[in-house]
Amino acid sequence: MDKRPIAVFDSGLGGLSVVRHLRESLPNEDIVYFGDTARVPYGTKTRTTVVKFALEDAHYLLRFEPKLIVVACNTASALAIDEVRRESPVPVVGVVxxxxxxxxxxxxxxxxxxxxxxxxxxxxxxxxxxxxxxxxxxxxxxxxxxxxxxxxxxxxxxxxxxxxxxxxxxxxxxxxxxxxxxxxxxxxxxxxxxxxxxxxxxxxxxxxxCEAARTVHSQLERNGGLCRESRIGTMHSYVSDNPARFRAVGSRFLEHPIEHVELVDPEHYIR
Amino acid sequence: MDKRPIAVFDSGLGGLSVVRHLRESLPNEDIVYFGDTARVPYGTKTRTTVVKFALEDAHYLLRFEPKLIVVACNTASALAIDEVRRESPVPVVGVVxxxxxxxxxxxxxxxxxxxxxxxxxxxxxxxxxxxxxxxxxxxxxxxxxxxxxxxxxxxxxxxxxxxxxxxxxxxxxxxxxxxxxxxxxxxxxxxxxxxxxxxxxxxxxxxxxCEAARTVHSQLERNGGLCRESRIGTMHSYVSDNPARFRAVGSRFLEHPIEHVELVDPEHYIR
Missing domain, CATH: 3.40.50.1860 (Rossmann fold)
Known part of the structure; x- marks a missing residue:
């Protein structure tokens, strides 16, 4: 049993569609989400830049001592998963x-x-x-x-x-x-x-x-990493810009209202 | 007569449509362009973030000792022109x-x-x-x-x-x-x-x-700031990401092939 949160990052708010599946399949897990809304999108940028941003996103999330990091962004998974895995002390699941x-x-x-x-x-x-x-x-x-x-x-x-x-x-x-x-x-x-x-x-x-959420579930189950307490997990979101837009647009991706969104200053994630 | 370059910045490559008019009306002026392609677009971001980015863009361009800075991005002009003017030792022309x-x-x-x-x-x-x-x-x-x-x-x-x-x-x-x-x-x-x-x-x-290019022309004329040499001005572009995409997509905005594009490392523009 492991009560540490699952950490999820994305270039912006799209990753909330991944969180939706995580919450469906693992409703009692705590989730910490970072959306890099100041630098979104990643999909038109180069590998070098996406790797730099993804590492910054992952390092920011490590302060919450997660048990696992989900790279919810397809572009970051496609271009930077190896680098994130190399620098992360906890398992990393991408979407690709x-x-x-x-x-x-x-x-x-x-x-x-x-x-x-x-x-x-x-x-x-x-x-x-x-x-x-x-x-x-x-x-x-x-x-x-x-x-x-x-x-x-x-x-x-x-x-x-x-x-x-x-x-x-x-x-x-x-x-x-x-x-x-x-x-x-x-x-x-x-x-x-x-x-x-x-x-x-x-x-x-x-x-x-949806497939990534399944992988997270089975991986935690295999490693004895599930939170087995009977409760509703919390969700906290952190964004590098525009919490209001994140809340308004993001709720369509999460299919649920978004509470607890905090703006993060650049000095906390830029390395 | 002032042979220093005109500096232009934009969130990405769109500002090249402004440069096109500058080059038409002031063909003998040198132009230095910075496109913040690592963080493009600005149009969905907040004032705080756009001000920070615009100041970084302007400060980066000051190293070329320009005679004037053009904020070619409408979003940056709308949200950050006062802050850029306050920090710039040279005149600043926006598009709004x-x-x-x-x-x-x-x-x-x-x-x-x-x-x-x-x-x-x-x-x-x-x-x-x-x-x-x-x-x-x-x-x-x-x-x-x-x-x-x-x-x-x-x-x-x-x-x-x-x-x-x-x-x-x-x-x-x-x-x-x-x-x-x-x-x-x-x-x-x-x-x-x-x-x-x-x-x-x-x-x-x-x-x-197009109107901003006219303003630049008349302002330089009034201040005796035009380069009166008979020659073809140079153009150098600097981008925070993806010079290849800048060259390919940007030439449609400039209506001219783009030469001299250099990638700039984050430590040179992030403050």
């Missing part, structure tokens, strides 16, 4: 490996499509992780840079602009016999409906954040 | 005041519409500057958060998704008798065509970046 593993399992050798940010797609992290899982299914990647701003703006996912954008990005998949599509960015689960509508009901959808 | 002044002059008392980022619109900087110019025309503001990602993605400005988005944002203007619309973000001049199409030919369009 669990998402890739689930896709490999469910594809049955059929084509896998990865949707993600420019940086995630260019890193080739998903195809590499799928191959590392011993899966030789064809992998087809699509960067969808408009999905994040469409979601952040709070648009109706079934409105005409979202529908048209989803249809346009996914058009190349229509000629391929896609078995599995991976939502390789924390914002994309909020577009699950139009994505499913564009691809048809036969295509399986993998939400990397 | 020149844009507001031009709108006030051309509106003839008719309604003015401001298009900008969330932060620019919320700051009320344009309505305040229009009122300060002695103009009591009605001012109507619209935040257009999708315009920046649409432009950065390099989409056809006359394609269906851009057209539909422009039409949707500008719909509230159709019931008003708008005389002037201000492009209050450095990215929006690249959407000038669909904006003009949505509003009709009678509406005058003010490009704040």
């Amino acid at each position: 490996e669990p998402g890739a593993l689930a896709a490999a399992e469910r594809a049955g050798g059929g084509t896998i499509a990865i949707l993600g940010t420019e940086a995630t797609i260019n890193s080739q992290a998903y195809p590499k992780a799928i191959a590392a899982a011993g899966c030789d299914a064809p992998v087809f990647q699509i960067a969808c840079p408009l999905f994040v701003p469409l979601v952040e703006e709070g648009r109706d996912p079934n409105g005409p602009i979202v529908r048209m954008t989803v249809d346009e990005y996914l058009a190349p998949l229509r000629q391929r016999d896609v078995h599995v599509v991976v939502l390789g960015c924390t914002h994309y689960p909020l577009l699950r409906e139009p994505i499913a509508a564009a691809l048809g009901t036969r295509v399986k959808i993998v939400d990397s954040g | 005041e020149p844009g507001a002044l031009a709108a006030a002059e051309r509106a003839g008392g008719g309604t003015i519409a401001i298009l900008g980022t969330e932060a620019t619109i919320n700051s009320q900087a344009y309505p305040k500057a229009i009122a300060a110019a002695g103009c009591d025309a009605p001012v109507f503001q619209i935040a257009c958060p999708l315009f920046v990602p649409l432009v950065e993605e390099g989409r056809d400005p006359n394609g269906p998704i851009v057209r539909m988005t422009v039409d949707e944002y500008l719909a509230p203007l159709r019931q008003r008798d708008v005389h002037v619309v201000v492009l209050g973000c450095t990215h929006y001049p690249l959407l000038r065509e669909p904006i003009a199409a949505a509003l009709g030919t009678r509406v005058k369009i003010v490009d704040s970046g």
Whole structure:
């Protein structure tokens, strides 16, 4: 039994869609979240910069003495997971490996499509992780840079602009016999409906954040790291900018009102 | 005669649309540009954070001993121009005041519409500057958060998704008798065509970046600060991340290939 919190970081508020799954599957765990809203997004930035930011985010969270760190941001998982693992004294779970593993399992050798940010797609992290899982299914990647701003703006996912954008990005998949599509960015689960509508009901959808929450659960269970007390876990969020926007937009990702958001001064996370 | 360079900063590469006008009107001046591509965008961030970033950007540029600093970013001009002026030993020209002044002059008392980022619109900087110019025309503001990602993605400005988005944002203007619309973000001049199409030919369009270049010209002329040598001025760009993307995407804003881009390490601009 381990009552220390689970620490989660993200480039901004998207990681709250991962926290939603964590809270569903581990409701009695305490969660500490850091959102780097002063420097969001990471998806258009280089490896060097994303590694620097991710290490700063992880180091900031270590002050809460967590039992595990979740890299909820796909871009940071794709570009910086090795560096974060190297510097972290506690286990680190990213979203790319669990998402890739689930896709490999469910594809049955059929084509896998990865949707993600420019940086995630260019890193080739998903195809590499799928191959590392011993899966030789064809992998087809699509960067969808408009999905994040469409979601952040709070648009109706079934409105005409979202529908048209989803249809346009996914058009190349229509000629391929896609078995599995991976939502390789924390914002994309909020577009699950139009994505499913564009691809048809036969295509399986993998939400990397949901798979990461499963990995956290099983890893803690295996190591005797679960908090076995019967209680409701707390959640505290820290952001590098704009707590008001984090609270307003983030609650759609968490599907729950957000309490306890604190602004963090740069001297506390910049190294 | 003053051969020192003109310094320009922006949250990223959008400010190159302002540089384009500077180079047209002052082709023999040297220009030094800093784009804060590691922390772009500023338009969704708070005043505190934008002020901190803008001061860091301006201080970085002071090492080149410029004769004048242009705050090419509308969000930084709206939120941080006073602070930058207070700390700068040389004159500082923003984009909001020149844009507001031009709108006030051309509106003839008719309604003015401001298009900008969330932060620019919320700051009320344009309505305040229009009122300060002695103009009591009605001012109507619209935040257009999708315009920046649409432009950065390099989409056809006359394609269906851009057209539909422009039409949707500008719909509230159709019931008003708008005389002037201000492009209050450095990215929006690249959407000038669909904006003009949505509003009709009678509406005058003010490009704040173009007006800022005029202000720089007249201010240098007045102070005897022009470089009167007959030559082609140089341009050097410095970015906090991703010089390759800056070069590729930025050339569309500059309407010219970009040479001399250097990556700047955080220790050189973070204070």
